[in-house]
Amino acid sequence: MEHLPSEQSAAVRRIVAQHKERPGPLVEVLHAIQASFGYVPEGAVPVVAEELNLSRAEVHGVVTFYHYFRHTRPGAHTVSLCQAESCQSMGAEKLAEHARRRLGIDFHQTTADGRFSLEPIYCLGNCACSPAALIDGELHGRLTPEGFDELVAAKAKPAT
Amino acid sequence: MTTTVYVPGDAGALSVGAGEVAAAISAEAKRRGVALDLVRNGSRGAYWLEPFVEVQTARERVAYGPVRAKDVPSLFAADFLKGGTHPLSLGLTDSIPWLRSQQRLTFERVGVIDPRSVADYVKHGGYRGLERALQLSGADIVQAVTASGLRGRGGAAFPTGIKWKTVLDQSAPQKYVTCNADEGDSGTFADRMLMEGDPLSLIEGMTIAGIAVGATQGYIYLRAEYPHAHAALKAAIAAAYQARYLGADVAGSGRRFDLEVRLGAGAYICGEETSMLESLEGKRGEVRVRPPLPAIKGLFGRPTIVNNVVTLTSVPWILAHGAEAYANYGMGKSRGTLPIQLAGNIRRGGLVERAFGLTLRELLYDIGGGTATGRPIRAVQIGGPLGAYVPPAHFDTALDYEALAAVGAMLGHGGLVVFDDTVDMARMARYAMEFCAIESCGKCTPCRIGSTRGVEVIDRILAGVDGERNVQLLEELCETMVQGSLCGLGGMAPFPVQSALKHFREDFRARV
Numbered sequence: 001m002e003h004l005p006s007e008q009s010a011a012v013r014r015i016v017a018q019h020k021e022r023p024g025p026l027v028e029v030l031h032a033i034q035a036s037f038g039y040v041p042e043g044a045v046p047v048v049a050e051e052l053n054l055s056r057a058e059v060h061g062v063v064t065f066y067h068y069f070r071h072t073r074p075g076a077h078t079v080s081l082c083q084a085e086s087c088q089s090m091g092a093e094k095l096a097e098h099a100r101r102r103l104g105i106d107f108h109q110t111t112a113d114g115r116f117s118l119e120p121i122y123c124l125g126n127c128a129c130s131p132a133a134l135i136d137g138e139l140h141g142r143l144t145p146e147g148f149d150e151l152v153a154a155k156a157k158p159a160t
Numbered sequence: 161m162t163t164t165v166y167v168p169g170d171a172g173a174l175s176v177g178a179g180e181v182a183a184a185i186s187a188e189a190k191r192r193g194v195a196l197d198l199v200r201n202g203s204r205g206a207y208w209l210e211p212f213v214e215v216q217t218a219r220e221r222v223a224y225g226p227v228r229a230k231d232v233p234s235l236f237a238a239d240f241l242k243g244g245t246h247p248l249s250l251g252l253t254d255s256i257p258w259l260r261s262q263q264r265l266t267f268e269r270v271g272v273i274d275p276r277s278v279a280d281y282v283k284h285g286g287y288r289g290l291e292r293a294l295q296l297s298g299a300d301i302v303q304a305v306t307a308s309g310l311r312g313r314g315g316a317a318f319p320t321g322i323k324w325k326t327v328l329d330q331s332a333p334q335k336y337v338t339c340n341a342d343e344g345d346s347g348t349f350a351d352r353m354l355m356e357g358d359p360l361s362l363i364e365g366m367t368i369a370g371i372a373v374g375a376t377q378g379y380i381y382l383r384a385e386y387p388h389a390h391a392a393l394k395a396a397i398a399a400a401y402q403a404r405y406l407g408a409d410v411a412g413s414g415r416r417f418d419l420e421v422r423l424g425a426g427a428y429i430c431g432e433e434t435s436m437l438e439s440l441e442g443k444r445g446e447v448r449v450r451p452p453l454p455a456i457k458g459l460f461g462r463p464t465i466v467n468n469v470v471t472l473t474s475v476p477w478i479l480a481h482g483a484e485a486y487a488n489y490g491m492g493k494s495r496g497t498l499p500i501q502l503a504g505n506i507r508r509g510g511l512v513e514r515a516f517g518l519t520l521r522e523l524l525y526d527i528g529g530g531t532a533t534g535r536p537i538r539a540v541q542i543g544g545p546l547g548a549y550v551p552p553a554h555f556d557t558a559l560d561y562e563a564l565a566a567v568g569a570m571l572g573h574g575g576l577v578v579f580d581d582t583v584d585m586a587r588m589a590r591y592a593m594e595f596c597a598i599e600s601c602g603k604c605t606p607c608r609i610g611s612t613r614g615v616e617v618i619d620r621i622l623a624g625v626d627g628e629r630n631v632q633l634l635e636e637l638c639e640t641m642v643q644g645s646l647c648g649l650g651g652m653a654p655f656p657v658q659s660a661l662k663h664f665r666e667d668f669r670a671r672v
Binding site: 023024025026027028029030031061062065066067068069084085086087088089090121122123124125126127128129130132134137138139140141142 | 171172174175176207208210343344345346347348349351352384385386387388422423424425426427428439440441442443444445446460501502503504505506509510511532541545575577578579580583588591595598599601
């Protein structure tokens with residue numbers, strides 16, 4: 001079990017305190033932790049459990065149930081490619097193959113330089129403009145391998 | 161007078177460059193010293209024409225599309241602010257055949273108004289339904305919804321009025337109205353378009369539901385994959401509170417209704433209503449055993465309405481125009497209109513709201529224009545990942561809950577995903593099982609284990625191991641999942657597999 005440094009642990013306690021009084025707060029708390037840390041660190045689980053008066057097993061069970069909650073730090077940019085049927089009908093599998101090659105990683109992995117994480121996602125609601133991808137919260141449609149390369153190149157440029 | 165220009169802020173439009181177009185229009189207007197009012201509306205739903213730019217002229221709205229940022233200087237040169245002609249001219253928006261042929265009731269304001277503006281919403285008929293509801297008793301509101309024939313548009317097609325009546329009849333210190341906005345089915349985006357393009361109509365629908373059954377708290381359970389809808393809903397809820405359409409004194413009636421958005425976390429199963437309630441309570445989204453029904457014992461154990469976005473946004477129109485006006489649309493037991501979503505490999509994809517009863521052929525060819533790739537259509541999946549694959553032999557079937565059920569398909573949330581003749585149906589069947597395995601909540605065995613075994617069996621068929629015997633095994637496995645699963649995920653995930661086996665059996669053969 002990874003222990004959180006005390007200042008991070010305090011940050012988690014502050015987050016819990018903000019949501020504690022709302023009904024059914026756990027998922028909201030986890031969202032807030034992920035928004036702040038980029039993922040839900042394993043060491044946050046006992047802290048959340050203690051603050052919400054739940055067992056560690058209950059908190060762990062919720063964290064691991066939902067695909068959206070990450071267990072590791074994400075890359076600087078997260079690329080989520082839709083793999084659902086509508087996007088498949090417009091070549092999502094080929095696009096995914098291209099993305100794996102271009103980034104040199106598989107789904108659920110992060111590049112060694114920490115720049116990109118690649119995730120599958122099941123429907124972005126952009127099915128009339130398939131195939132679709134969500135990159136750092138921005139939606140892209142009718143995406144081609146060339147278009148993908150352009151987007152990645154733009155993200156890879158060091159910020160000025 | 162300042163000219164108003166509309167460039168959609170809808171996520172789908174943004175995904176193909178509407179943001180860049182809006183920025184280019186602002187920049188070009190500034191460069192030319194022209195004053196204009198840029199409104200970020202929802203999408204009209206003609207996605208093949210996005211980015212779809214409109215100009216409010218003295219007469220009507222004139223449309224251009226699909227516009228790219230680099231087209232903007234030439235649009236100004238063609239005097240598009242006065243409706244000038246340009247190679248991208250589409251004429252008057254209301255005379256575009258694809259849009260003109262529709263019957264937009266639930267979507268009447270989507271793409272028309274500024275979704276952030278309560279004033280614009282009211283100017284276009286918003287809050288008339290609530291105004292009417294506040295003159296009625298709860299029982300009369302429920303009666304109007306029942307008489308309209310409205311059935312749950314999320315997929316289950318349960319009569320909305322009956323559900324509301326059950327909640328109304330409960331006596332409890334607290335009741336809830338929850339909106340299932342976990343639109344996870346591939347091929348569907350009607351909920352997203354409504355939440356981004358006319359969020360106040362959802363807020364109004366939920367408020368009417370609350371007033372009807374005596375619920376003072378509403379929750380919208382929104383999927384995390386929809387960040388744009390999240391922002392639109394939060395802004396609209398804040399605006400509704402500001403205008404006192406939410407809160408302690410709804411529209412001066414003395415009645416309370418509070419509303420909050422809660423985010424899901426990437427679990428398809430949370431579109432199942434009891435799983436959604438568990439998730440709203442902050443727990444694992446595991447399915448509950450029914451009974452008790454959520455209408456009796458729902459969120460935090462209290463009587464709860466659970467309705468889909470389209471269902472709830474249909475309610476204001478029904479109250480404003482009368483139940484009969486709504487029921488006059490449609491056929492058989494499918495009354496009113498259905499927002500159909502044309503998706504996947506289709507030339508003219510988008511949102512088509514029409515009365516029930518169009519045939520698949522009319523939708524796919526007359527409206528959709530066939531495939532985007534220009535190849536023949538081989539299969540259409542209707543109703544999301546749990547829906548059957550329909551072959552061309554059934555394309556004369558009408559879009560109606562009962563007519564589709566008669567050919568072994570289901571309408572679901574009204575999404576149609578089109579595949580051309582390059583599709584490998586055994587792989588699509590495998591995907592259906594794989595998706596079920598990824599998304600199963602794990603509570604019941606047929607779904608949790610069956611879906612994994614389903615993938616393995618299909619892999620053996622494709623590898624040429626005991627082909628015939630394994631096809632038979634796959635059929636038996638599907639039957640077990642259908643009969644033995646606790647909810648619709650395991651219970652319906654076999655539908656695409658069974659339909660692929662039935663209509664496209666030639667694809668289930670060994671691969672070299």
